Amino acid sequence: MELVGQCMVCGKPAVSTCAICGSLVCDEHFFSRTRMCSRCMSPMEKGEEKDRLKQKNLDR
Ligand SMILES: [Zn+2]
Numbered sequence: 137m138e139l140v141g142q143c144m145v146c147g148k149p150a151v152s153t154c155a156i157c158g159s160l161v162c163d164e165h166f167f168s169r170t171r172m173c174s175r176c177m178s179p180m181e182k183g184e185e186k187d188r189l190k191q192k193n194l195d196r
């Protein structure tokens with residue numbers, strides 16, 4: 137397993153790179169559907185991300 141860096145959101149080992157800003161992000165903060173990080177997703181699909189975060193918080 138080769139680590140390329142840390143997630144810019146949570147600091148976990150990153151697995152992907154955002155296609156928009158090029159930031160390293162972990163699996164949790166990378167949206168493979170759009171190839172974007174959660175930060176770049178926010179302005180575009182704010183509602184959806186909010187939902188995801190809500191679910192995560194409830195899960196915890
Ligand atoms: Zn992360």
Ligand SMILES: [Zn+2]
Nearest residue numbers: 154157173176
């Ligand atoms: Zn990004």
